Amino acid sequence: xxxxxxxxxxxxxxxxxxxxxxxxxxxxxxxxxxxxxxxxxxxxxxxxxxxxxxxxxxxxxxxxxxxxxxxxxxxxxxxxxxxxxxxxxxxxxxxxxxxxxxxxxxxxxxxxxxxxxxxxxxxxxxxxxxxxxxxxxxxxxxxxxxxxxxxxxxxxxxxxxxxxxxxxxxxxxxx
Amino acid sequence: xxxxxxxxxxxxxxxxxxxxxxxxxxxxxxxxxxxxxxxxxxxxxxxxxxxxxxxxxxxxxxxxxxxxxxxxxxxxxxxxxxxxxxxxxxxxxxxxxxxxxxxxxxxxxxxxxxxxxxxxxxxxxxxxxxxxxxxxxxxxxxxxxxxxxxxxxxxxxxxxxxxxxxxxxxxxxxxxxxxxxxxxxxxxxxxx
Numbered sequence: 263x264x265x266x267x268x269x270x271x272x273x274x275x276x277x278x279x280x281x282x283x284x285x286x287x288x289x290x291x292x293x294x295x296x297x298x299x300x301x302x303x304x305x306x307x308x309x310x311x312x313x314x315x316x317x318x319x320x321x322x323x324x325x326x327x328x329x330x331x332x333x334x335x336x337x338x339x340x341x342x343x344x345x346x347x348x349x350x351x352x353x354x355x356x357x358x359x360x361x362x363x364x365x366x367x368x369x370x371x372x373x374x375x376x377x378x379x380x381x382x383x384x385x386x387x388x389x390x391x392x393x394x395x396x397x398x399x400x401x402x403x404x405x406x407x408x409x410x411x412x413x414x415x416x417x418x419x420x421x422x423x424x425x426x427x428x429x430x431x432x433x434x435x436x437x
Numbered sequence: 438x439x440x441x442x443x444x445x446x447x448x449x450x451x452x453x454x455x456x457x458x459x460x461x462x463x464x465x466x467x468x469x470x471x472x473x474x475x476x477x478x479x480x481x482x483x484x485x486x487x488x489x490x491x492x493x494x495x496x497x498x499x500x501x502x503x504x505x506x507x508x509x510x511x512x513x514x515x516x517x518x519x520x521x522x523x524x525x526x527x528x529x530x531x532x533x534x535x536x537x538x539x540x541x542x543x544x545x546x547x548x549x550x551x552x553x554x555x556x557x558x559x560x561x562x563x564x565x566x567x568x569x570x571x572x573x574x575x576x577x578x579x580x581x582x583x584x585x586x587x588x589x590x591x592x593x594x595x596x597x598x599x600x601x602x603x604x605x606x607x608x609x610x611x612x613x614x615x616x617x618x619x620x621x622x623x624x625x626x627x628x629x
Contacts, residue, residue: 272467279463287456297458301469308470374451393452425444 271308274319279304281320281394282327288390289331291379299334303327324391324405377427385420388413 279300286299303326307313316322378386391402399413406413578586589597 275466276463279466280458283458283462284456287458293459296456297462297465300458300462301466304466305470305473370447371451371454374447375455378452378455389452390455393449393455421445421448424448428444428447 267311270314271311274307274313275304278320278323282323284390284394285324285327285387286331286334288387289328289383290335295334295338296331299327299331302330302334306330318401320397321401321405324397328387328405373431374424374428377424380427381420381423385416385423388416389420392417 282300282303283296286303287293287296290296290299303323306326307323313319313322313326378389381389387406388402391397391405392399397405399410399417403410403413589600592600
């Protein structure tokens with residue numbers, strides 16, 4: 263029997279599942295583990311409906327999901343290697359890095375995603391959080407328990423590193 | 438710097454498509470909630486919490502006055518010594534004392550137990566009396582014990598002493614005469 267509360271929670275799941283998945287994935291770098299973390303997050307939210315009173319629903323969910331993903335990562339014995347997949351870098355090189363090149367779009371996407379995966383977690387998570395739904399630096403800081411200035415610095419560093427990697431990959435290809 | 442702008446746009450667009458879940462994530466989340474038995478249980482849980490709180494409140498309302506009353510009685514009773522308690526118990530059960538006043542030692546020990554029993558019985562009837570801290574709770578005299586008590590009370594002194602000496606001799610330590618075991622002798626082989 264679906265109640266109003268259940269309907270409301272169902273709407274929350276529909277609204278935020280993908281976002282929660284992205285937060286979990288940014289930590290775990292594995293789709294299956296991330297989905298487990300999403301399930302755990304929503305189970306926790308269902309049992310403790312604090313999200314209903316949260317000022318910023320998205321930031322609240324991000325914090326819960328991030329903590330669960332961190333716990334999940336600690337629990338799992340095998341942690342993913344934080345290095346770019348060489349195959350993905352080859353794909354990136356062969357894609358010629360043209361944003362308008364529709365033929366190699368899939369390769370390019372996979373390659374850039376691999377580069378994002380290769381970033382250190384402390385840079386990757388703020389970058390991913392900043393990319394979705396306009397979470398600002400202050401909110402990201404609240405989610406991760408760090409200062410707003412630190413978030414900005416990390417975002418800048420993450421983007422800088424990505425640009426460097428993209429540029430060097432391009433140069434290698436053209437050379 | 439047009440290249441940088443392009444790279445930024447590329448990063449932004451790829452970040453937007455980064456970490457895409459498999460299709461049907463929402464359905465899987467809801468199905469998992471249902472499978473775990475959590476779905477729909479929140480209302481029940483809320484009702485359960487209320488029921489628990491109400492039950493606890495009722496228990497407190499009923500139990501608190503009794504508890505405070507008992508504490509008051511115990512506090513008052515602490516100033517009374519054990520002898521005073523037994524004496525008050527004696528007053529409460531005069532029939533037992535009349536019969537057991539002149540019992541010999543065996544009967545005395547039983548008497549004190551019965552006194553406590555009568556005190557305990559009175560206490561249960563009247564919860565205002567001080568609580569005797571004796572365990573186990575003594576029982577009233579059995580017909581055999583009552584007969585023995587009557588007998589001991591009405592017997593002449595000489596007979597009572599004879600009975601007591603018989604009882605004492607029963608409790609005297611056992612004496613076992615020394616056993617003599619002679620060494621085993623092995624018969625010579627070939628002789629028979």
